[in-house]
Amino acid sequence: MSLRVFEQRYYELAKSCVANGEGFGIVTLNARNEVGGNQAFARVGTAVAIHSFDAPEPNIFVLDVVGEQRFEIVESRVRSNGLHLARVRWLPPEAKVAVRAEHAPLVALLRPVVEALGESRFAEPYDLDDATWVGSRLTEILQMPRAIKQSLLEINDAELRLKTLAQLVARGSAAAA
Numbered sequence: 001m002s003l004r005v006f007e008q009r010y011y012e013l014a015k016s017c018v019a020n021g022e023g024f025g026i027v028t029l030n031a032r033n034e035v036g037g038n039q040a041f042a043r044v045g046t047a048v049a050i051h052s053f054d055a056p057e058p059n060i061f062v063l064d065v066v067g068e069q070r071f072e073i074v075e076s077r078v079r080s081n082g083l084h085l086a087r088v089r090w091l092p093p094e095a096k097v098a099v100r101a102e103h104a105p106l107v108a109l110l111r112p113v114v115e116a117l118g119e120s121r122f123a124e125p126y127d128l129d130d131a132t133w134v135g136s137r138l139t140e141i142l143q144m145p146r147a148i149k150q151s152l153l154e155i156n157d158a159e160l161r162l163k164t165l166a167q168l169v170a171r172g173s174a175a176a177a
Contacts (some may be wrong), residue, residue, distance in 0.1 A: 131158035
């Protein structure tokens with residue numbers, strides 16, 4: 001994903017991460033808490049590595065990041081500048097699981113998007129035979145409420161994620177981004 005970083009606390013974080021070759025965590029901000037001290041975050045997020053960066057203007061970074069590993073927030077605190085820091089528990093990667101024949105329509109939905117957008121949207125390797133990869137990429141690109149998207153990404157069962165996505169697509173609750 002591409003991030004345009006301009007808010008001072010995040011700019012300083014990005015600058016430090018770029019300088020030290022480090023990544024950071026991304027966590028969904030719960031609805032209606034986007035401003036102020038009462039921000040509430042989802043309990044599961046993703047650690048990302050900075051794939052590339054640019055500084056097109058002073059105090060602005062454009063980062064291309066790639067998700068590496070999911071984590072669960074154990075404890076968090078807020079710095080005086082408003083930056084949230086957390087102690088996390090790393091979640092094990094999901095096992096590779098073959099896509100069942102019943103979910104072939106989901107692969108058919110994703111395939112042209114992957115072919116059209118390729119590296120500009122998805123990190124290689126592409127694995128349209130892996131239920132975890134397919135479910136995660138569909139969750140990323142389909143338009144749906146933030147809470148549903150977060151719930152799908154928290155599921156530790158690739159088959160259940162695909163079943164849920166199939167139901168959402170069948171109901172028309174999600175449309176390609």
